[in-house]
Amino acid sequence: MLGRTANGLFWMFRYLERAENTARLLDAGMRMALTRDLVTAEEEWRSVISTAGQRAAYEAKHGTYTGSQVWNFMLRDKANPSSILAMFGLVRQNARLARNAISGELWEAINENWLVIDEQLKKPVAENRVLDTVATIRRAGTLAHGALAGSMLxxxxxxxxxxxxxxxxxxxxxxxxxxxxxxxxxxxxxxxxxxxxxxxxxxxxxxxxxxxxxxxxxxxxxxxxxxxxxxxxxxxxxxxxxxxxxxxxxxxxxxxxxxxxxxxxxxxxxxxxxxxxxxxxxxxxxxxxxxxxxxxxxxxxxxxxxxxxxxxxx
Structure with a gap:
């Protein structure tokens, strides 16, 4: 196997795991923030950003930690190279590079879910859509891992x-x-x-x-x-x-x-x-x-x- 193909497969699944982990952090943060007052909720969101390793990039753009700012920054902000949208774009890019080394089922799981995620994140995500969006991202990861386990040599x-x-x-x-x-x-x-x-x-x-x-x-x-x-x-x-x-x-x-x-x-x-x-x-x-x-x-x-x-x- 060519080194660049091996690299594509290795990083495709690193980026996929990273996107999933960010989605899990957002899910947990959202559920905690919903049970807190405004001041405490901002601390929850600061904790989420810090845990994701995105604090410096976030504070370069925002001065406060309101929920909508945080989840949109982590989900879709073009100024954030570690956003879920950016990560899943890299998953698909590496899948294309390694297209001949992966099964048709795995390519479909990556490509079809990329189209869904890209569509969902074209516009800012409202509060009532955050958990559904996060669930879509987690489900995309589950389908990709299932395709890997069930269809790859x-x-x-x-x-x-x-x-x-x-x-x-x-x-x-x-x-x-x-x-x-x-x-x-x-x-x-x-x-x-x-x-x-x-x-x-x-x-x-x-x-x-x-x-x-x-x-x-x-x-x-x-x-x-x-x-x-x-x-x-x-x-x-x-x-x-x-x-x-x-x-x-x-x-x-x-x-x-x-x-x-x-x-x-x-x-x-x-x-x-x-x-x-x-x-x-x-x-x-x-x-x-x-x-x-x-x-x-x-x-x-x-x-x-x-x-x-x-x-x-x-």
Missing amino acids: RDEGYHFARAGTFIERADSISRILDIKYYLLLPSLSYVGSSLDTGQWDQVLRSVSGDRAYRWLNAGQIDAKGICEFLILDERFPRSLAFCYCALRDDLAALARLHGTEGQSNMLMRDADTHLTDLTIEDIFDQGLHEFLVEFTQDNAAIAEAISTDYRFLA
Whole structure:
């Protein structure tokens, strides 16, 4: 497979995951803001923008954090290169570049949903349409992932697509946890007596983990339990541990197909072994922020090694 085709598949699914994650953040933020007064709601929207990593770009254009400004900036603003509209445009662009390496079903899922999303975001989104628009974006991601799983050969293209998915998902979860944890619990302790449980519920909702967490923990919301769930629980498909189990398998499959291992396989093994050996107590003893910064850096190094190993720019 040509490096540029592998690059297209890898980034197609990175951008898709990024668009989905932004939609989940908006969904959680919208539901929280609806239950708050005006002042508190603005703080919720500031938190959403910060978590999405779009604060500098947003504040360059807006001086306040009203809901309509925030969700339209994140959904469709042409001045925002990280908007969902821009991200999904890049998904479609990379799908076109890799058209000969993906199934007809996957192309249809991407192209048809791009047309729907583009049409919905031609005009500013009113409050009564936000949740429906977000649902459309999340459904588009679900259909694309379903088409990948149900119609693609388990060849290089399949594994590059999945590698892009899990690299991006791990990056997103680690950043959400880092930003949210320090917004909600500035203390280095994980004693949660004064936590706002509604805010921690927002963390779970933003990664679609609220129902699974409650089922496993009898509805109890606490910082330590949520961090353990999102970092170490291999049963949850958006935990860091699950992402790395899947990424390890996909990189191993690529190495078998190419007949040799690269730097990405070695980095992946080291990172996966380190994560597997940790307990939540080890993580908090190290410092959650320090752990997450190190994880994010290691994750970026693995992504860069994948690009180098498979000559994405060739």
